[in-house]
Amino acid sequence: MLSRQHKLLLMKIVSLFSVVRGYNIPIIILAQYLSAIFILAPEKRALDILLDFKLFLIVFASAVTIASGYIINNFYDSQKDLINRPNKSMLDRLVSQKTKLSVYFSLNFLAALMAFIVSWRAFLFFSAYIFIIWFYSHKIKRYPIIGNLTAAFMAVIPFFAILLYFYNSISFEEIENHRSHFAVISAHAMFLFLLLLIREMIKDLENLKGDLANNYHTIPIIYNEKVSKQIITILTFLTVIPVYILVNIYDVGYMDIYFYTCFIVLLFFLLYLWKSNSKEQFLLLHNVLKFLIVSGVFCIVLINPSVLWHGRELISNY
Secondary structure, eight states, rough: OOOOOHHHHHHHHHHHHHHHTTTHHHHHHHHHHHHHHHHHHIIIIIHHHTTOOHHHHHHHHHHHHHHHHHHHHHHHHHHHHHOOOHHHHHHHTTTHHHHHHHHHHHHHHHHHHHHHHHHHHHHHHHHHHHHHHHHHTGGGSSSSSSHHHHHEEEEEEEHHHHHHHHHHHGGGGGGGGGGHHHHHHHHHHHHHHHHHHHHHHHHHHHHHHHHHTTTTTOHHHSSHHHHHHHHHHHHHHHHHHHHHHIIIIIIOOOGHHHHHHHHHHHHHHHHHTTOOSSSSHHHHHHHHHHHHHHHHHHHHGGGGTOOOOOOGGTTTTE
16 A cells, blocks of 8 residues: 555646646657658658657657646646636646746756757757747737637647758758658648647637636637637638648648548537537537547558558668
């Protein structure tokens, strides 16, 4: 049997895991590596990418920065979460605010150090990323539209980190030959950005009571739920643009199955959205978007599934 002290320590570890949303970090790491293997550098062997130490530092710095971002966001939202997420909030409060800040600064220092090992450009990139996350949590998220846009933008920044890493090693003369890679990753990023933006607006509807009590100026508070639903509908139809680019202009292999499935799901999503008027219903819509985003990460392998079918090619000639 564990002693009371050990049980408390275990609960604090679980609490900190909840604060940094540790269940999201592996998904982000996987998404970055799959993007590198199947989109950014398909001409390279997967093993070469997996064993690239500097790329590992970029991916690890991204994960650490995002974890620290969840901490500072939790720090500023502690009062709001008592209303919107009472159960999670009580778990998160097992770790003191002082401890959260200490871990926050330690993670940011670690991320900056790893980025500096890669290059001074990476250091500047992650320093700016850390500042944007802090400024968003401290100020921006309280305001409509710009808060939603910033939140969605921050979520796709890690993919541009690895994009810049690969392009940094390419000479100016070779950039023209890699334009298609840039276009594909940009279209993927645009599709992901729109899904994340829709999710942020759904969260505003879901967290209406807590936002109102803490003087957050979100779209449903300043205007009304109907305006939010209209904007979400427009954003949903805008996802057609990046999908058209990916499916009809560039070759994404079997991943077009994922995009067609998304369209079907999003149509039902919109139908249910206009019938929704409770926190539980908006939470369901939120979870549907989460599922689409996470499944999209795993579906990146559909771009070239032969890499999985012929796994021995990963280590051939090594």
